[in-house]
Amino acid sequence: MKVVIGHLYPDYLNIYADRGNIAVFERRAAWRGIELEVEEVGPGDEVRPGAHDLLYIGGGQDREQALIAPDLAAKGESVKAAVETGAALLAVCGGYQLLGQFYRDRSGAELPGVGLFPLHTVAGERRMIGDVLLECELEPGAPRTLAGFENHAGRTYLDKGAEPLGRVVAGFGNDGESGFEGCRVGRAIGTYLHGPLLPRNPWLADWLLAQALAHRLGEAPGLEELSDGLEGEAHAVSSARAHERGGRF
Amino acid sequence: MRPRVPLIAGIAAARAAAGLSRLVGAGGGTTVPGKLLAMLDPSAVDRLAARLPLGSALISATNGKTTTAAMTAEILASRAHLAHNRSGANLVSGIASTLLAESGAELGLFEVDEGAFPEVAQRVQPRAVCLGNLFRDQLDRYGELELIAERWRSAVRELPESTVLLANGDDPQVGDLARERPGAVVFGLDDPRHGPSQLTHAADSKWCLVCGRPYRYAAAYVGHLGDYRCDNCGHARPHLDVAARNIELDGLDGVAFDLVTREATRSIRLRVPGLYNVYNAVAAATLSITLGATLDEVEAGLDRFSAAFGRFERIEVGDKRLLVLLVKNPAGANEAIRTLVTGGPPRLAVIALNDEIADGRDVSWIWDVDFEPLFDGLERLVATGERAAELALRAKYGGFPADAVELETDLGRALDRGLALTKPGGELVVLPTYTAMLALRKIVAERGFVRPYWERAA
Numbered sequence: 028m029k030v031v032i033g034h035l036y037p038d039y040l041n042i043y044a045d046r047g048n049i050a051v052f053e054r055r056a057a058w059r060g061i062e063l064e065v066e067e068v069g070p071g072d073e074v075r076p077g078a079h080d081l082l083y084i085g086g087g088q089d090r091e092q093a094l095i096a097p098d099l100a101a102k103g104e105s106v107k108a109a110v111e112t113g114a115a116l117l118a119v120c121g122g123y124q125l126l127g128q129f130y131r132d133r134s135g136a137e138l139p140g141v142g143l144f145p146l147h148t149v150a151g152e153r154r155m156i157g158d159v160l161l162e163c164e165l166e167p168g169a170p171r172t173l174a175g176f177e178n179h180a181g182r183t184y185l186d187k188g189a190e191p192l193g194r195v196v197a198g199f200g201n202d203g204e205s206g207f208e209g210c211r212v213g214r215a216i217g218t219y220l221h222g223p224l225l226p227r228n229p230w231l232a233d234w235l236l237a238q239a240l241a242h243r244l245g246e247a248p249g250l251e252e253l254s255d256g257l258e259g260e261a262h263a264v265s266s267a268r269a270h271e272r273g274g275r276f
Numbered sequence: 277m278r279p280r281v282p283l284i285a286g287i288a289a290a291r292a293a294a295g296l297s298r299l300v301g302a303g304g305g306t307t308v309p310g311k312l313l314a315m316l317d318p319s320a321v322d323r324l325a326a327r328l329p330l331g332s333a334l335i336s337a338t339n340g341k342t343t344t345a346a347m348t349a350e351i352l353a354s355r356a357h358l359a360h361n362r363s364g365a366n367l368v369s370g371i372a373s374t375l376l377a378e379s380g381a382e383l384g385l386f387e388v389d390e391g392a393f394p395e396v397a398q399r400v401q402p403r404a405v406c407l408g409n410l411f412r413d414q415l416d417r418y419g420e421l422e423l424i425a426e427r428w429r430s431a432v433r434e435l436p437e438s439t440v441l442l443a444n445g446d447d448p449q450v451g452d453l454a455r456e457r458p459g460a461v462v463f464g465l466d467d468p469r470h471g472p473s474q475l476t477h478a479a480d481s482k483w484c485l486v487c488g489r490p491y492r493y494a495a496a497y498v499g500h501l502g503d504y505r506c507d508n509c510g511h512a513r514p515h516l517d518v519a520a521r522n523i524e525l526d527g528l529d530g531v532a533f534d535l536v537t538r539e540a541t542r543s544i545r546l547r548v549p550g551l552y553n554v555y556n557a558v559a560a561a562t563l564s565i566t567l568g569a570t571l572d573e574v575e576a577g578l579d580r581f582s583a584a585f586g587r588f589e590r591i592e593v594g595d596k597r598l599l600v601l602l603v604k605n606p607a608g609a610n611e612a613i614r615t616l617v618t619g620g621p622p623r624l625a626v627i628a629l630n631d632e633i634a635d636g637r638d639v640s641w642i643w644d645v646d647f648e649p650l651f652d653g654l655e656r657l658v659a660t661g662e663r664a665a666e667l668a669l670r671a672k673y674g675g676f677p678a679d680a681v682e683l684e685t686d687l688g689r690a691l692d693r694g695l696a697l698t699k700p701g702g703e704l705v706v707l708p709t710y711t712a713m714l715a716l717r718k719i720v721a722e723r724g725f726v727r728p729y730w731e732r733a734a
């Protein structure tokens with residue numbers, strides 16, 4: 028049994044320590060004896076049907092995002108197909124925006140996105156920067172919190188009926204006004220939270236690993252508990268930061 | 277329009293504030309008077325700088341500006357009375373404070389924050405500007421690197437024609453500024469033995485500025501600094517006017533190299549280690565020569581130079597010694613660690629991570645640092661500072677054994693713990709972020725081991 032992660036454009040989209048998220052997947056799988064392979068998927072590489080149990084896409088600077096945008100557009104259908112056939116996905120910051128329907132820049136020009144997430148993003152006047160805390164309920168009856176850091180000029184608007192990742196407890200979130208953050212489509216999660224996101228929110232790493240295993244095995248296995256005391260401490264400090272100094276308009 | 281307070285009155289009020297700030301123990305008063313002056317009269321800096329008979333020189337870079345300025349000050353010490361912001365207060369207010377404190381100065385020598393560079397350059401109208409490198413750093417504060425590069429480009433275009441631009445040709449973004457500036461002097465490193473052709477994770481400007489294809493590196497010395505060429509369109513490192521060749525690293529003790537200028541070659545010895553200090557020394561030499569220094573003065577000044585504030589600084593603490601290496605962004609931390617490890621990896625280290633504005637409130641950068649070569653040799657890590665838990669997680673997910681990490685958020689207690697684990701006569705390696713470094717120095721000063729920085733600066 029082997030889980031395969033497809034890491035999209037690691038050389039281009041790595042601005043907020045995305046490799047920390049990958050390290051969390053690798054270690055938490057290894058500690059449980061689960062074999063995990065990370066395949067780098069760069070410009071010109073194919074997302075082959077069924078090849079990846081989890082796709083990861085991070086954020087980049089404007090220049091890097093512009094450099095890979097045409098290539099990602101060409102991969103769009105295969106990324107969507109992967110998620111439709113049960114692969115898990117985590118998209119952070121720029122990657123989250125690029126997987127939406129479109130991004131409208133300051134001049135009003137629209138860059139088409141992949142259209143995996145039912146949302147669009149519009150460049151805003153003021154950057155939304157700061158610590159952020161969310162409440163989410165990916166599994167009904169099991170509310171959890173996510174603590175991270177956000178830094179984005181784009182305001183992301185969800186389509187009517189779209190499912191956000193969570194409710195903003197402190198910080199800006201998608202657009203600084205709606206009170207929602209991120210988006211979920213089946214096993215795919217998009218969010219602005221970095222920090223990186225997973226080390227201090229290991230439950231989400233485990234949820235995504237379980238979804239990836241479900242893609243591989245047909246159903247999600249129970250994952251062995253790990254000792255997450257340190258992760259809990261980091262989460263508590265980060266949550267407190269969001270309460271103290273999370274951004275708002 | 278706000279009524280303008282006469283310069284003399286503003287200066288008097290600001291100088292009084294500096295004394296008051298020290299009196300109430302609020303710190304060195306290194307920026308308080310400048311802030312007050314900037315508030316009373318925003319254009320005072322312009323007029324104070326204009327009074328300097330030999331003009332001013334500005335140094336900016338993501339990494340190395342404090343050290344480059346300190347090296348330059350050492351070289352120029354016998355030549356001119358300097359107004360130099362040596363404690364690193366590098367915003368407009370810090371420069372105003374320095375100008376206030378050094379009323380008899382002849383030459384201004386200022387390190388300038390990357391973000392503040394355009395405004396400072398416009399106000400100070402420098403005779404020389406030395407630009408070193410741009411790395412990703414505190415994205416929550418500075419924004420994206422491209423944005424800073426764009427602002428630098430505009431600022432350079434607006435410099436007076438007489439201003440000499442000195443640029444590090446090994447950084448694609450910075451070297452490119454020299455292309456459109458007549459009389460610009462380009463410096464860099466030229467010793468491929470020390471530069472692998474593979475870029476590290478912390479390399480930032482790795483795509484061709486012109487066509488976006490990846491650069492090919494004949495040598496990558498520090499992050500993306502090196503000898504690059506785009507095979508697609510031919511964009512390449514500019515010709516170096518001043519270069520460091522035949523570099524010989526001597527562990528933690530120093531480094532020697534040949535400084536090759538258009539006119540001559542001179543052997544240089546540095547008492548600070550690492551390739552990044554060769555960059556700082558070449559920048560300082562190029563700037564000093566532009567300001568009139570002789571090669572003899574360059575050689576002697578660099579030989580005298582020991583360490584800038586908190587950068588590979590050794591502090592005696594009783595019968596033990598601290599080796600303090602400031603870490604603040606991935607590229608800088610990687611070089612500090614690489615240099616530290618080449619001197620024989622330490623078995624114990626204290627790493628202090630704070631998340632105040634001056635440190636960057638976003639701590640994600642620690643995941644981009646290649647700590648692994650350090651972790652590989654450590655038997656024990658004391659994680660401290662406001663975000664100690666985050667640092668401990670970085671170690672845990674980097675494969676460092678969890679039971680070898682001690683978590684102690686209080687800096688004073690962490691320092692005590694580190695010293696207790698250090699043998700008499702031994703050296704304790706401490707890697708703090710900026711505000712943690714200031715706090716640690718204060719703790720050590722309170723114990724009577726080091727003078728407060730404002731006294732050193734005086």
